[in-house]
Amino acid sequence: MPAFSLVRFTSRGLGRRPVRTTLTIIGLAALILTYVSVQSLVSTLEINVSGSVSSLGGEIDVWSKGTSFPLFSRVPVSYVNTVQIIPGVDLAAPVALAQMTVDNNQAVIAGVVPSELPRMLTYTMVAGTMITSNQSGILAIGKALATTVGKSSGQTLLLDGHNYSIVGVYQTNAWIDYSLIIPHSVAQELIGWVNQTSMIVVTTKDPRTVDTVIGQIRTLLPTADAFRTSEAPSKISPIFASLEAIGTDITIIVSLSAVLGITNSNLNNLRERMRTFAIFKATGASSSQIIRLVLYESLLIGILGTLLGLGISYVVLNIISIPVAETINVAIILVPSTFIYATLLAISVSLTAAIYPALRISRVRPQEVFRFG
Amino acid sequence: MDDAAILRTEGLTKTYGKGSGKTVALDNVNLKITRGKLLAVYGPSGSGKTTLLFLLGGLDKPTSGRIYFEGVEVSNMSERRLSKLRRNSFGFVFQNYNLVDELTVLENVMLTMIFEGKPDAERKDRAKELLRRVGITGKERRRPSQLSAGEQQRVAVARSVANRPELVFMDEPTGNLDQENSQQLMRMVADMVQGEGATCVVATHNLEVVNEAPSKVFLKSGRIVSS
Numbered sequence: 001m002p003a004f005s006l007v008r009f010t011s012r013g014l015g016r017r018p019v020r021t022t023l024t025i026i027g028l029a030a031l032i033l034t035y036v037s038v039q040s041l042v043s044t045l046e047i048n049v050s051g052s053v054s055s056l057g058g059e060i061d062v063w064s065k066g067t068s069f070p071l072f073s074r075v076p077v078s079y080v081n082t083v084q085i086i087p088g089v090d091l092a093a094p095v096a097l098a099q100m101t102v103d104n105n106q107a108v109i110a111g112v113v114p115s116e117l118p119r120m121l122t123y124t125m126v127a128g129t130m131i132t133s134n135q136s137g138i139l140a141i142g143k144a145l146a147t148t149v150g151k152s153s154g155q156t157l158l159l160d161g162h163n164y165s166i167v168g169v170y171q172t173n174a175w176i177d178y179s180l181i182i183p184h185s186v187a188q189e190l191i192g193w194v195n196q197t198s199m200i201v202v203t204t205k206d207p208r209t210v211d212t213v214i215g216q217i218r219t220l221l222p223t224a225d226a227f228r229t230s231e232a233p234s235k236i237s238p239i240f241a242s243l244e245a246i247g248t249d250i251t252i253i254v255s256l257s258a259v260l261g262i263t264n265s266n267l268n269n270l271r272e273r274m275r276t277f278a279i280f281k282a283t284g285a286s287s288s289q290i291i292r293l294v295l296y297e298s299l300l301i302g303i304l305g306t307l308l309g310l311g312i313s314y315v316v317l318n319i320i321s322i323p324v325a326e327t328i329n330v331a332i333i334l335v336p337s338t339f340i341y342a343t344l345l346a347i348s349v350s351l352t353a354a355i356y357p358a359l360r361i362s363r364v365r366p367q368e369v370f371r372f373g
Numbered sequence: 374m375d376d377a378a379i380l381r382t383e384g385l386t387k388t389y390g391k392g393s394g395k396t397v398a399l400d401n402v403n404l405k406i407t408r409g410k411l412l413a414v415y416g417p418s419g420s421g422k423t424t425l426l427f428l429l430g431g432l433d434k435p436t437s438g439r440i441y442f443e444g445v446e447v448s449n450m451s452e453r454r455l456s457k458l459r460r461n462s463f464g465f466v467f468q469n470y471n472l473v474d475e476l477t478v479l480e481n482v483m484l485t486m487i488f489e490g491k492p493d494a495e496r497k498d499r500a501k502e503l504l505r506r507v508g509i510t511g512k513e514r515r516r517p518s519q520l521s522a523g524e525q526q527r528v529a530v531a532r533s534v535a536n537r538p539e540l541v542f543m544d545e546p547t548g549n550l551d552q553e554n555s556q557q558l559m560r561m562v563a564d565m566v567q568g569e570g571a572t573c574v575v576a577t578h579n580l581e582v583v584n585e586a587p588s589k590v591f592l593k594s595g596r597i598v599s600s
Contacts, residue, residue: 012475279471282432283532284460284488286453367427370467 013276013297017269021301024265028305028350029312031258032342036313036334038247039341044333046240057120058093058201058229059210062217065225068239070199070232071097071108075224077195083202086216088209091119094197096187100160103149108179109139109159111187111197120201121172128153128168134183140168142177160190202226255349262298262353270294270361277361278369287362294358295351302350306343313342379539379572380406380429385438387424387595398424400595401438406540411566411573413586421595422576423544429574430463430542431455442540460488464533464571466562468545470525472517478504478528479513485536496535503531506568507561523554530562534569541566543575547582555579 014021062083063073083092096111112120114131123130131140139159146152146169156163159180171177182190184197204213210228217226270277277290285293317332385402388395399421406412406429414422427433429440431447440448447458459465464485472481479500480487486496504513507527509520517525526546533541546562547555559582566573575582583589591599 009476016475273475275471276473276475279473280484280488281456282459282465282467282471283485284456284536286456286488288453289488365433367433370469370471371423 009293011300013273014300017272020265020269024262024301025305025308027258027261028302028346029309031254031349032306032309032346033313033316034254035251035342035345036310036338037317038250039338040317040332040334042240042243042247043335043338045243057122058091058203059207060202060204060214060217060226061229061232062200062202062221062224062226063198065223067225070095071099073097073198074193074196075198075200075221077197079221079224080197080200082220083200083217086213086220088204088206088213089202090205091116091201091203093120093201094184095120095199095201096184096191096193096196097198098187098191100190102145102159102180103151103157105145105149107145109187109190110176110179110181111184111191112181113184117181119203121176123170123172126169126171128166130168130170131181131183134185136183136186136189137162137164138167139164139180139182140170141166141180143169143171144177145180148178201229251345255345258349259353262350263356266294266298266354266357267360270357274361274364274369277364278366281364282366282370290362290364291358294361295354298350298354298358299347302347305350306346309346310339310342313339377407378405379408379443380404380574381441382429383439383441385425385428385440386436387421387428387433388436397595399428399435402595402597404590404597406572406574407588408539408572409570410588411563411575411586413583413589414574414576414592415578415580415583415589416592416598418578420592422592424595425592426542426544426574426576430465430540431458432465460485461536462539464536464538464541466526466529466533466541466543466546468548470517470522470529470549472525472528472532474516474518476516477514478509478517478520481517481528482531482535484532489536499535500531503535504528506565507531522549523558526550526554526558527561530558530565534565534571537569538571541571541573543573543577545577546575547577547579556581559585 061070062075062079063070064075067073077094080092080094083089093113093116098109098111099106100109102109114133117130126143128140131138141151141157146166149157151157151166153166153168156165158164159182164182170181188194188196202213202217204210214226214228217224280290280293314334317334320332382402382404385399385404386397387399388397390396402425414425416422424433428435431450435448438448439446442458442462447455450458473484476484479497482500482503483496486499501513504510507530509524509527509531512520512524517528520528526549530546533543543562547558550558562573562575575586577583590597
């Protein structure tokens with residue numbers, strides 16, 4: 001039986017039941033919206049937060065032991081001197097991180113020792129200069145945050161209720177563009193820390209000695225954890241593993257509900273059309289042709305539901321932004337593979353929900369239907 | 374093998390239910406249907422006419438006994454082979470027409486040809502030609518429910534011969550028609566069946582149909598009483 005004829009039959013059958021067809025399509029669209037939303041939220045958080053922990057420069061990070069995110073880490077500043085004297089270490093720089101109010105926005109501030117900044121971070125100045133002294137009341141602002149708060153070099157802004165002059169606007173093309181940099185000592189004062197910092201960024205004289213240096217730091221500082229900077233995102237992986245597991249659970253629950261709902265709808269739909277299928281069988285349709293007919297019908301519904309769902313998801317997620325760990329509002333990142341998986345999911349759900357009804361209707365006995373209705 | 378017999382049965386029996394609720398619909402029916410002729414199967418209601426037609430047409434399986442179509446046993450055929458037989462070798466006309474109202478009149482006639490996978494142009498031409506022959510012209514795009522009972526039955530007749538079957542089974546084809554329409558239909562059936570070179574088996578109450586049939590079988594309580 002040519003596929004085109006089947007599709008024509010199918011669309012005719014669906015068109016005769018507009019309410020049921022529309023509800024099934026909307027159900028599939030809702031499934032896609034749920035899947036795309038959950039996956040995109042997880043992806044957005046993962047990309048942004050992973051980026052934030054891996055873009056502070058250096059070769060080795062030293063955090064307090066058991067911490068999964070640098071904002072939660074706290075180590076004594078004295079550790080800097082301990083690390084600095086380890087053979088092979090070129091730089092050991094303290095970085096104080098905290099979330100604060102910048103004008104009316106929330107942002108993460110990074111307190112660094114100005115003289116050590118060029119060795120830690122690769123940046124370009126968009127306007128003005130980078131902070132070069134421990135002077136209080138000055139800061140450099142990332143380009144993205146400057147755009148958000150509408151400020152530029154030479155202007156002032158309110159940081160935690162105090163006026164600060166912006167000496168320059170920098171760009172790194174990383175998370176820190178949504179942040180601002182102040183002298184480390186000033187950050188300690190603002191946060192209220194005495195002799196403490198968030199983390200230590202370490203560079204070595206010879207990259208081949210990184211593992212040796214890490215080993216020595218671990219030995220010398222039992223309450224701290226040292227690891228390659230590139231491994232920082234894996235420190236937060238348990239958080240994302242949990243998020244992904246929750247996302248997967250939600251997808252499974254919603255998909256199963258959709259399969260059961262659509263199966264029930266298909267069964268009722270086919271039961272109403274039992275006579276039609278009995279006629280098909282009596283006039284020579286084979287069981288496999290009837291199965292194909294039902295599956296084509298489901299496929300058509302799946303495609304329509306997918307198109308609607310993808311369209312709605314694209315529009316909805318493009319106008320939504322979420323506050324990520326840096327507390328800036330980030331537009332949801334739409335990963336193309338999420339849309340591909342969503343399409344596969346919706347089509348699979350649609351076809352799965354058609355298998356049992358298709359098998360049942362393919363076994364229709366015309367003589368019984370014609371006699372007993 | 375009898376070359377003149379297109380279809381024959383041996384001890385064909387069909388029962389429904391079990392134990393005390395068992396009903397014998399057909400009891401040891403032995404029948405030969407001669408190629409190219411119209412056979413009328415008649416008898417009172419509940420005599421087993423429809424059951425016999427459904428069994429002969431491969432729509433149902435006998436409880437015991439055998440059916441041979443052109444010397445090949447069909448009573449034990451797989452569902453796949455039976456559907457091919459229904460598609461290519463058999464045609465059916467039912468009392469309630471059994472047209473698909475989701476489809477147009479033209480598509481209803483094309484149905485068996487669609488299942489057979491014939492090209493669109495070929496099946497359209499054939500369906501239009503058959504509709505012209507049964508006197509349904511200009512109504513090809515209508516739904517069956519928009520036609521009169523007589524017209525619907527004529528569409529059903531056109532559908533039954535669309536794939537040039539060797540055997541056409543008709544179950545009370547005039548059951549829902551008045552006398553004039555019945556006569557018209559049976560004349561048309563005779564022309565069509567003859568024109569297509571098919572053999573026709575008609576289950577009917579209509580004595581006019583029975584009288585005009587060259588061969589007939591009288592069924593009572595599932596048994597052939599006379600033939």
